[in-house]
Amino acid sequence: MLRLALGTIRTRKIGFFGSLAAVLVAVTLVAACVTMIQSGMRATPAVDRFGATAAVVRADPNLRVRSGEDEEVVPLKAPPRLTAERLATLRAVPGVAAVVGDTPFHAQALGEDGEPLPGGGDGPSLGHGWQAARLTPFTLSAGRAPVTGSEVAIDADLARRASVRSGSRIRVVTAAGTRPFTVSGIVRPRGGRAALPSQATLFFAETTAARLSGASGTADVAGVIARPGIPAAELAGRLRTVVHGTGQEVLTGGERARAGAPETAEKLEYSTLLFGPMAGIGGFLAVFVIGGTLGLSVLQRRREIALLRAIGATSGQIRRMIAAEAVVLALLAAPPGYLLGIPLARLLRGLLVDRGLAPPEFAVVTGPLPLLVAGAAGLVLTLLSAFTAVRQASRFRPAEALQEAARPRRLVTVPRVLLALAMLAGGLAILMLSRHAGGQVGVAFQALVVMLLMGAAALLAPLPTRLLEPPIGAAIGAVTRTTGWLAHAGSAAAVRRVSAAAAAILISVAMAGYALLVTAVLDDTTAAQGRDRVVADRILLPRAGGGLPAEAADAARRLPGAETVSAVRGTEVVSYVLGTPDALPAQAVDPATAGRVLDLGLREGSLESLRTPGTVLVSRTHAGEHGWHAGSRFRGWLPDGTPADLRVGGIFDRSLGFADIVFSETALAAHMGTGMDDAVLIRARPGATGELDRALRALRRDQPAVRVVDRAGYGDAAHTSIQQNSFGTYLVLAVLVSFSAVSLVNTLVMGTAARVGEFALLRAVGAGRRQLIRMITWETVITTVIGVLGGSAIACVALAGANGALTGTMRLTGLPLPQYPLLLAGVAAMSLAASLAASVLVLGARPIDALRGGARE
Template sequence: MLRLSLSTFRDRWELFIGAILSVAVGVALVQASMLVLTATGKPRIPPGLSRQDEDKMREGFVGAATVMGMTAFLAMFLAVFIVSSTFAYTVAQRRRELALLRMVGGSRQQLRVLLLSESLLLGLIGAALGVPLGVVAKYAQTWLLIEIGLLPNGFTADWQPWAVVVAGVMGVGVALAGVFAASLRAAKIRPLEALRETGAASTVMTESRWLIGLAFAACTVAMVVWAQGADLIGAMMAALGISMFGAVAMSMLSPLVVPFMAWLFGIVLRGSPLAGLAQANLRDGVRRSAATAAPLIVLVSLLLGLTGTFASLAAAGGEEAKRSVNAQLVVTSTGTGADRIAKIDGVAVASIQTTVDIVVTMAEKNVHSGIVAVDPNTYARTHNLPPGVDLSGLTGNTIVTGPARHADRIPVGTVMAVDVAGQPLSLTVVSRMPETLETGDSFLIPRQTLPTAVLEKGTTETVVQVAEGYDPAVVARRIEDAGFDRVQTVSDWATTRAENAQDGNVKILTVLMGLAGLYALMAVINSVVVAGAERRREFAVARVTGLTRPQVVAAAVIESVAVAIIGLALGCLVAGAGLVGIGGATNKAVGTAVVSVPWTLLALVTLGSVFVVALTSGITAVMATREQPVSLATIRE
């Protein structure tokens, strides 16, 4: 069997090259991700940093670790998905060849062993290529994480031999897992049915395909329903699951959609002979169309689903911040002078909130960021406090835990140790803020408790409530004339906060979108190339019946573009399901459904996918029609 597998690889290498590259890239990414992830677990913090800069750097290491973990997981998922779909289509293309093996005495068990042997070779070759590629991937990932600001300059990930072994074993496992189902299906088909292309051999929607497709579709619907009542963290995880499970479901069930789309396509381009030929090919080549559409479904569902999810969460955070403020303007300043804002004509209330550089010790953990000094009276007048929050006791040596510390469950009455410029203080917790969509502040402290020197060094946001009968725009100009450069409306301020909160998510998405785009590009090109390479006789027959070579190529391009549109439409359906779940979760959190659709990304993905598919199918069709049609029209491939 090994010798036969080697012979198959040598003679029909074009059927396996895409799966080999998928495994190689998966091995490389897993290997590189594990090396970088291990290095971020032991961060090297350079000396001389301020406490806030040190916290920011540690948060960057945590973000980088998150990215690497998601990258490794996503790489394995995409590798299994692409290898399985590619190999399933490859096995379908080789029905006659496998049937002949059965006719000359091969058993079902031997056929399964043959296919699994081929997958083992595929995995070994992919792993062998992926290990050296992983060295390049490690440097590329490190450079990218430094460029987007998650890792500091000079960061390096040491070489670990175990990462090579783990990644290689996972690569071989991915190949075997991806081919196992295809080998079982191939062994069940009777040899005569495969030779004549009748019965089970001609059925695209097999029992296993129905079962997997409907099961994953049911799970997708269940997650959409569950996300309606989940918190935002749960909804975010559900959105990721919806993107992955929905992509699998749509890929399995896509053959049901192809005939309808072919009919619709024929109506739109009625009267064109080439469009009619493309429509007929779509109806006849359902398996081929489904194999080409599958990676596009994954691409769109993951990219649009994840991007829309993070953007919706950020927009919901901005909406929540806007609703939490009972004012019209926010003034940002540094140093002293914020006290002058309350004396400006038209200002009814001015709540001064200064982020200060002090240390709060919490269960042997030092907190440096998000500590805000406020005046409790003006703060309560300019903010819509959550139910159960009372700031009347925030006087003297007291403290209130903010939304960022909600998960720590610090009880009221706890005494916190605070270091204020070298001076120790003991502050008692008098109230607790509930969790919010964005991270929020860590602690609120009375301004009167802190010395002026500490307040002068902080950044201050003054929330301004405009007096009745005054135009906020006029008051804003008066504040600017008083020497305050940055005056924003509450709406603009909330939008800016949402964009800043989205910044970290954008960095993560930059890496993940690049990964998903790379895999989808490889899979699409491979599917189109495999499909085109196996259609030489079909193209020859079309030319013999009177079509010119350019017309045959044009018909192939039209057909591929139609398949790309089908994949994009199904992917958008999955992404839309994820956004429905997020909309329900944001409605529960802030009282209104907040959904952000990434239209720009959708346009870019659509144009890019159509261009890649059209270009690849055109080049493949040109190469497949190089020979004289008469010499190919009378043979069976």
């Protein structure tokens, strides 16, 4: 069978190279994804913040909820700290020279111009107690350690950017406000660097650090330094024995390095996990893309397969022949696909780093694993696709083979219909579930809906093609002359060929349309809810990360012209989503003032109910999932993992970009650490907006870390933040859309180029090259219209599902104009260009030569 397969490949070059291109693109996509996942898992911060320690001990940063035999793990926003007793226990472990507690807190220096100075790569700027300098270690390159409450030691890079030296004065923003400090010394981390690569570092006197961090006697992490001669691995083992069963963990190696740079670790985790779904969706698409290409190749070989069956080849031999061809395709595609996957991975890595979603430490790591995984995936996907493509042809009885080759009797088989109906039912079920789940969770479900509907449409493509081609072809034939009539006749006689190309267009339109429509409705709905939710006249925001100190709200309350001032602080709490504990965005507000600066769109209850302990407001989507109403009770977990019995005091509509659960600020104060406010909302007295603006200009001189925006500016800032956070998702969708677009071009080129004999015959009987090009153009128009209609229908279903999840009404609103028509025009132009490019090449030969080549082909 392998010899027969190789012989077939030599005589069917167009089909072979078209199929090879489809497999190659799929292998490239899988190789890039696996490379990115491997790179993210291996990446660690360039300089270990805890490099001088044998191990780091911390409380488990995750909430663990057991359900039967399963355990659900949810990261906590504010993990619990190590107590003084636990630190003392660690110091008593044999072989421990010292245990240094460290609780980093926001501390950001201001430059001479008052601009906040972030860490490297716009990373955080963190304060520590001076004893924590031992953990890296940091050593003094100038001056001395901070001793008094007005002194600070800073890293050399920060000193350079702030243009200060030992003895200079510098202003620093912390949770306590903006205060001047004297630079007592300049420090450098181990290795002679000027700073840690992803953060700015400031060291305060121990008593000052304890006050600013709120960690008197406790610590977020404990760095353990070993006695001389004690191996680090041995000491780590002793520590694990001591902390076993206490809800603490011992970190070494790369885990220890990531614990020293949590923001870097979070970005690495995000950029790593991003590509798992991309590989899964890409594999799902590849089954239909490769299957469609192989199906078209098999369709073009009906006579060959029929002849083989007529001279005695069995169904099993036909299957093994196609399987052998699939193996050859997969083996040939694996090495170049891997090599192409590396530059694609580097491109993706560069885009993520440029947008700040991945740290500079994220480096592309190559190796045999991506090659092996991509090769195996390509083989499996190709074999699955080949089996689907050849199944019908291999079942022909010898006596029927030639008849079937000349005139196929059945457009789709019963198994394909059953599988398509199962996919359709699954897609509709998930569509209904997404409306029940609501919110961004429900929006995310639309990806599954689109995938299942695309699968069903690809399986049943000949049926809608048979239904849609006659009216579309007749319309074209009515407005054109001979070429339009020929295009209509040719398309009607080759339903399978047309449906294969239409399916490729459908997949491209559905993927691109989903990305555009669902993204647009999410952005528009979020922006609209934000505009309606905020009724304050002016909003104070931080000029850099970290938030606003409490004194910003206090200063705003003293401003002339200010009627109401209310601060909001975001966090995360844990509640059940679709039966599984999950982190949800939450907000802490002052119930006495929030109602005058925020309009949450309350359906039930009131903000005043938050004054009652244990009472919260819940978004419509989260409440709808559980069937809650005002007065319902549910179990949740606070930001530090503390379990809470909560009561629904009200249900509100405008949750996007804000929160699913709203608490009183007093309810969360003890569970959020020393966090800073996200924003301060100010409502002016009637007619006093000008007076308030003048006062705010003066406030900015006293509070240089604050920026002032109006309601529109606040909405723009929130929208920019949402787009930044969603960039990774957009990037994944862009790659998948590009994958489907390449497959579309490949299918159209393959389908057109394989018709060399047909075109030669038409030329031999008198058709001119221009007439044939016009005929091909109209055929492509018919195919494109069918594919665009199907893809748009699927994209509109996703749009309706997203609207249902966000608003509760599955309406086709929020269609982005003119972006969507431009998208369709782009797909149509790409389809026409691919078909015409192939036709020009095919029609370049003389008719007699083309007939000879077509016969051989």
